[in-house]
Amino acid sequence: MxxxxxxxxxxxxxxxxxxxxxxxxxxxxxxxxxxxxxxxxxxxxxxxxxxxxxxxxxxYKAFSLTPKGKYPINVCLGTACHVRGGARIMEKIERELGIKRGETSEDLNFSIDEVRCLGCCGLAPVMMIGKDVQGKLSEKTVVPILDQYKK
Ligand code: FES
Incomplete structure (x- = not known):
């Protein structure tokens, strides 16, 4: 410490x-x-x-007693994002990183959580990686985005 x-x-x-x-x-x-x-x-x-x-x-939900990744990923599953395929984006990210929501990757680079509405529904489906908002996601575009944050 x-x-x-x-x-x-x-x-x-x-x-x-x-x-x-x-x-x-x-x-x-x-x-x-x-x-x-x-x-x-x-x-x-x-x-x-x-x-x-x-x-x-x-x-407070914002606090975590377990280690989070250097790049916490918050995938929005609010209504607008859900309608536009947010759940499929979540599953793709889970498969790609080999961890489930609520978990952190072994190298401590990523953790995945779901959130309800990030306040930018016009960009649905949306996720945040660290402080960056990534919108209009598809199963195809999400992988190269994750690659940018890999060590
Ligand atoms: S529902 Fe996803 S940003 Fe609002």
Whole structure:
């Protein structure tokens, strides 16, 4: 664990225990997930029981207690994307990467999750890879897109 990174994050918010969500967001941003040892250290440092930190961590869907890929893939299965073949795109990505939704690739490069509407239905079917929105997907175009993110 990179302790100095955690110290930096805690210092940013001072002793404000109401800032737990913001602190967890920063930790997630830094590590791509919420590592258990980091949460234990956080609990000690800000004097908040680990149980409370864990309950906040599991309440918000944006947080993950398991490692996420360097490029988290969020495939939209909202109505507009579903109608335009979002489920087939999801299956293609799962086959291509050899992992299922909710899983992370062994090299920690990718993880796959499904989301309901990314707010750009005009581009359906849509996915996000990291911070990039990729729209108007087809089973054909999705593979070269994934290739761009492979190491
Ligand atoms: S339903 Fe997919 S972006 Fe809205």
């Amino acid at each position: 990179n302790e100095s990174k955690l110290t930096e994050i805690i210092e940013k918010y001072g002793s404000d225990t109401n800032a737990i969500v913001a602190i967890l967001q920063d930790i997630q941003e830094e590590f791509n997930y919420l590592p258990k040892d980091v949460l234990m250290k956080l609990s000690e440092e800000i004097n908040v029981p680990l149980s409370r930190i864990l309950s906040v961590s599991t309440f």
